Amino acid sequence: MNEDVFWELMETCRPSNGDPEGDELAAALTARLASGPVFTVIGFAEQLSWALYRLDRKEYGDGLSGDQFLYTRAAVVAAGREEYESVLREPRRFAKYADGLVWAEVLLYVPDNAYARLTGEEWDRGTRYSYESYSNAAGWADA
Template sequence: MNEDAFWQLIEDCRPSEPDPDADLLAGTLTERLARSPVSLVIGFAEQLSWALYRLDRKEYGHDLGGDAFLYTRAAVVAAGRTVFDGVLEDPRAFTSYATDLIWAESLLYVPDRAYRRITGEEWDRATRYSYESCSNTEGWTGNA
């Protein structure tokens, strides 16, 4: 899955009404991926981790703890490509997503749930980029 296909899938699965719990987005994404080949699930996981990794930078997370920072990054991704690109352009926009974040955690488990639905097995996955907070060392040292 390339970056354009990833963002199109996010857009296609976003509910038309506000979804404060993000259950609709995560559920719809999981359903859609569960009807796809495993390779698409893997591609989605790679693109999701890449997007989260790109937001793992000092200018975004200096005031947030680990989980809050991760869930804020997930909330930005869930908001779609336009918001994501806007936050990359202007880090000040990031803080508006740092409220009531526990809902955004569900996006992180979409690939695992889809994989389980397809294969019946747990996925002990690793992606090229880690989405864990502070894993983008260049983003935290200012060398990126």
């Protein structure tokens, strides 16, 4: 799955009610990915981790707890490609997600849940990029 397909899938599955927590988005993504094939679930996991990794930078997360920072980055991804790219260009836009009111933790579990539904097995695979907070060493290096 390339980046364009990832964002198209996110947009296709986005609920019309603008669910800020991402519960409905995650449910729709899980259902769609669980219809197979497995390589699509893996591709989604890779693109999701890459998107989160790119936001793992000091200018976004300085002063936030690890969990708060991770769930807030997930909320930015859940907001869609246009907003995500706006946040990458203008880090100050991240602040509206970091207030603790809009977190999308559930998005992180989409690959695991889709894989389990599709295969009947637990997801036991890493991704090329870690989405855990502070794992992007270059993003946290002092300039």
